[in-house]
Amino acid sequence: MTARPFDPQWTTDAPELLKYLDDLCTEMTLAEVRLKKRKSDAQPSFEAAIKAIVLDLYRANESNPDLEVGIASGTTTLQKLSKSRYGASFISARTFQDALSILISQGLVIITTPHWHDPSGKTSRVARHRASEMLLSALRGAGASVALLRRHSASEGIILKDGKKKKIEYGDIQVANDARDRLRVINRMLRNHWADIALPDSELIAHKAAVSGKRKEEASQSFDFAARTVHRVFNNDDWEQGGRFYGGWWISIPSELRPLILIDGKPTVEVDYSGLHAAMLYAMDGKAIPSDPYEHCYSKWSNKSARKLVKLAFNAMLNADSTIKISPIDGFREDFMGMAWQEFLLYVVSCFPEFEHHFGTGIGLRLQFRDSMLAETVMLKFASQGNACLPVHDSSIVHHALLDDLTSAMQEAFEDEFGAVGEVSYQLGAGEQISTTGQMVEVDMDELLSPIGYLERLQAFWDNQDHQQS
Numbered sequence: 001m002t003a004r005p006f007d008p009q010w011t012t013d014a015p016e017l018l019k020y021l022d023d024l025c026t027e028m029t030l031a032e033v034r035l036k037k038r039k040s041d042a043q044p045s046f047e048a049a050i051k052a053i054v055l056d057l058y059r060a061n062e063s064n065p066d067l068e069v070g071i072a073s074g075t076t077t078l079q080k081l082s083k084s085r086y087g088a089s090f091i092s093a094r095t096f097q098d099a100l101s102i103l104i105s106q107g108l109v110i111i112t113t114p115h116w117h118d119p120s121g122k123t124s125r126v127a128r129h130r131a132s133e134m135l136l137s138a139l140r141g142a143g144a145s146v147a148l149l150r151r152h153s154a155s156e157g158i159i160l161k162d163g164k165k166k167k168i169e170y171g172d173i174q175v176a177n178d179a180r181d182r183l184r185v186i187n188r189m190l191r192n193h194w195a196d197i198a199l200p201d202s203e204l205i206a207h208k209a210a211v212s213g214k215r216k217e218e219a220s221q222s223f224d225f226a227a228r229t230v231h232r233v234f235n236n237d238d239w240e241q242g243g244r245f246y247g248g249w250w251i252s253i254p255s256e257l258r259p260l261i262l263i264d265g266k267p268t269v270e271v272d273y274s275g276l277h278a279a280m281l282y283a284m285d286g287k288a289i290p291s292d293p294y295e296h297c298y299s300k301w302s303n304k305s306a307r308k309l310v311k312l313a314f315n316a317m318l319n320a321d322s323t324i325k326i327s328p329i330d331g332f333r334e335d336f337m338g339m340a341w342q343e344f345l346l347y348v349v350s351c352f353p354e355f356e357h358h359f360g361t362g363i364g365l366r367l368q369f370r371d372s373m374l375a376e377t378v379m380l381k382f383a384s385q386g387n388a389c390l391p392v393h394d395s396s397i398v399h400h401a402l403l404d405d406l407t408s409a410m411q412e413a414f415e416d417e418f419g420a421v422g423e424v425s426y427q428l429g430a431g432e433q434i435s436t437t438g439q440m441v442e443v444d445m446d447e448l449l450s451p452i453g454y455l456e457r458l459q460a461f462w463d464n465q466d467h468q469q470s
Contacts, residue, residue, distance in 0.1 A: 002064060002066055002067050002068065003067065003068040003069065003070055003113075003128050004060070004067065004068075004069060004070070005069070005070050005072075006053075006056055006069050006070060006071040006072070007056050007059075008049075008052040008053075008056065008087070008088040008090075008091065009052075009088060009151050009152045009155035010052065010055040010056050010059060010149050010150070010151060010152070010226070011051070011055065011149070011150060011151075011152050012055065012148050012149055012150065013148070013150070013464065013467075013468060014143065014148040014464055014467070015467065016142055016143045017139075017142050017143060017144055017148055019142070020138065020139070020141075020142035020144075021050070021051045021054065021055075022047075024050060024054065024138075025046075025047040025050050025051070028050055028099070028102045028103065028106065029043070029046070029047075031102060031105075031106055032098070032102055038095075038098075042092065042094070042095050044090070045090050045091070045092045045095040045096075046095040046098055046099055048088075048090035049090065049091070049092075049095055049096045049098075049099035049100070050099045050102075050103065052088065052090070053071070053099060053100060053103060053109065054103070054108070054131070054135065054139070055149060056069060057069055057109065057129060057130060057131035057135070058131055058135075058136065058139050058144060058149075059146060059149055059224065059226050060130070060131075061130065061131050061136060062146045062224075062225070062226070063146075063208075063223050063224035063225070063226075063249075064208050064223065067130075068112050068113060068128035068129065068130060069128060069129050069130070070125070070126045070127070070128050070129075071100060071126065071127065071128075071129050072126045073096070073097050073100055073126075073127070074126075075093045075097075078091055078092075078093035078096055078097070079093050084167075084169060085156050085169060085170070086156050086159065086167055088152070088155075089154070103135075104129075107132055107134055108131070108132055108134060108135040109129050109130075109131060109132060109135065110129060110130050110131075110132050111127050111128070111129055112128050112129060112130050113125070113127065113128035114127055115127040143460075145456070145457060145460035145461075146224075146225045146226040146457060147194060147225070147226075147457045147458070147460040147461035147464065148460060148461075148464055149226040150191060150226075150229075151187075151229055153184075156231075157180060157183045157184075157187065157229075157230070157231040157232065158176045158179050158180045158183065158231070158232055158234070159231055159232065159233045159234065160176075160234045160237065160239075161233060161234065161235050161236070161237075161242075162236065162237050163235075163236050163237070165235075168237055173239075175239045176239070179232060179243075182376060182380060183230070183231070183232060185380060185383050186230065186376070186379045186380065186383060187229040187230065188383070189379065189382065189383035189386075189387075189388060189389070190228050190229050190230065190248070190388065190390075191228065191229060192386075192388075192465075193263055193264050193388035194228070194263070194264055194265075194457070194458055194461040194462075195225075195228060195248075195249075195250060195261060195262065195263050195388070195390060195397075196225060196261070196262050196265075196454040196457055196458060197223075197253075197257060197260050197261060197262070197454060198260045198261075198262050198267075198430070198454060199257075199260055199453075199454070200452075200453050201452070201453045204223060204453075207223070207253075207254065207257065208223055210254075223249060223253065224249045225249055225457060226249075227247055227248060227249045228248060228249065229247060229248070230245040230246060230247045230248050230251075230391065231245070231246060231247045232244065232245055232246070232372065233246055234369075235365050236365065238365075240366060240369050241365035241366055241368070241369055242365050242368050242369060242372070243368065243369040243372040243373070244368050244371070244372045244375075244393055245372065245375060245376075245391045245393075248390060248391070250390050250392065250397065251391070251392055251393070258270055258392070258397065258427075258429070259427060259428070259429040259430045260429065260430055261390070261397055261429055262429075262454070262458075263388045263390070263397070263398070263399050264388070264399070264458070265455075265458050266399050266400065267399075267400045267428070267429045267430070268390075268397050268398060268399060268400055268429040269397070269398060269399075269400045269402075269403045269406070269426055269427065269428050269429055270392070270395050270396070270397045270426065270427050270429065271395060271396055271398075271403070271406045271407055271410060271424050271425070271426040272392075272394050272395030272396075272424065272425060272426070273371075273374075273394050273395070273410065273414065273422050273423070273424055274291060274292050274293070274422070274423040274424060274425055275290075275292060275293030275294050275311065275423075276371055276394040276422070277314070277315055277318060277364065277367045277371070278293035278294065278314065278352070278355070279293055279414075279422050279423070280367050280370060280371070280418060281354075281355055281358065281367075282420075283414075283418035283419065283420040283422070284418065285354065287354070289420055289421070289422060289423065291423045292423070294307055294310045294311055294314065295307075296351060297310045297314075297347075297348060297351035297352070298310040301337070305331070305336075306337070308331070309329065309331060309332055309337070309344075310348055310351075312329045313326075313329060313344065313345060313348045314348055314352070315364060316329060317345065317348070317349070317359040317360060318358055318359065318361075318362075318363055318364035318367065319362065319364030319365060320359075320360055320362065320364075321360065321361070321362050322360045323345060323349070323359050323360040324360075326345065328341040332344070370417060371393065371394060373417065374410070374413045374414060374417060375391045375393070375396065377409075377413040377416075377417075378391075378396055378406070378409045378410055378413055379391060379396070381409050382398065382402075382405075382406075382409070385405075387399065387402060387405075389406070396410065397429075400428060400429060403426060403428075406426075407424055407426065410422075410424050411424060
């Protein structure tokens with residue numbers, strides 16, 4: 001079963017939805033059976049917990065109705081969360097426990113998978129939850145839409161992890177403060193635009209089902225259209241390792257769907273650096289950058305699938321501490337490539353003798369830091385112009401009319417960083433499918449008056465934007 005952890009960092013500015021949440025808090029307060037009235041200074045925390053739980057479970061349902069949300073309710077865990085820079089200031093163990101308990105007892109939240117405690121600590125699991133149909137129906141009646149949700153502006157967007165990929169608490173560090181300030185500019189730009197996929201909901205459901213069987217990160221983020229801002233993750237307790245942007249729903253969707261992305265209802269274009277990390281290494285060594293750094297390696301197979309495998313293997317060896325420990329990548333088949341996995345790795349190494357000393361050193365994370373700075377530079381430029389720019393690690397997505405602007409911005413950023421010109425390629429988005437039969441397309445007045453799917457989400461976004469500006 002697909003599941004993800006509870007995320008308390010969601011709120012809304014929509015008046016009708018806010019009113020429903022306020023009324024719900026009053027209703028839940030009256031429904032409690034208490035020996036003593038809750039202290040007045042604790043009531044705001046109780047109400048904030050109610051709202052956070054309800055909005056996150058609604059968001060989970062909208063991204064995937066089968067998605068479960070693991071909500072920890074242990075006192076020690078909640079106390080740690082309340083003190084963590086990655087937690088939420090409103091969290092208080094007692095009031096949060098009260099909020100979750102009353103929502104469950106009133107039939108608004110369902111425990112779908114019970115808590116399990118393993119004394120050895122190896123397989124313990126927090127209880128998993130979903131919103132009940134009663135709650136979902138009430139939210140929809142209040143005009144709820146993922147387009148009306150946003151992350152709290154105070155939520156931490158600069159994440160530092162250790163070598164085991166666990167989050168690390170850190171203090172007042174200037175490099176983090178500066179990165180956070182720039183991130184706020186980028187996220188303000190992303191919040192001011194609406195990105196979606198030009199597919200009817202019936203087709204989205206099929207894609208969601210396909211993704212749900214893949215890795216947890218994809219399953220929890222794909223098609224979560226509320227997740228339209230980003231955060232940065234730095235690795236190995238080092239502010240110059242990693243730093244890439246994550247969190248936006250478009251980053252984790254299957255790549256074949258990216259041409260269908262719309263920004264503010266308009267078709268898009270995706271521009272990417274050609275063989276980015278290889279190009280960086282060539283530039284850092286002062287060597288000429290091939291138009292496609294991988295071509296001489298995959299040309300023996302003469303197909304795009306082989307290029308992807310060469311690229312993934314190349315980057316995996318840059319990221320790994322040892323080339324011996326690298327497991328076969330998804331899509332690799334001995335019968336297709338004509339060689340075993342370890343033989344294939346040795347072949348890729350032989351194609352790049354000039355970089356052999358980098359393989360198995362973990363330099364890839366330092367290259368990721370530098371490519372994240374390229375992405376940041378490009379997004380800040382578009383933000384200054386009032387245009388949307390969606391990051392996807394080594395590529396960016398913008399309105400199709402801004403192709404030349406994006407190409408120039410990416411090449412300029414690379415040249416400023418490395419003193420060389422990096423090659424870029426682009427793919428125009430398909431956008432909304434246009435009839436090519438030559439027949440006149442009839443206008444569906446019902447759809448215009450009562451939009452559904454991505455059109456409904458776009459309209460809800462515009463309506464809320466108008467309200468915020470009025």
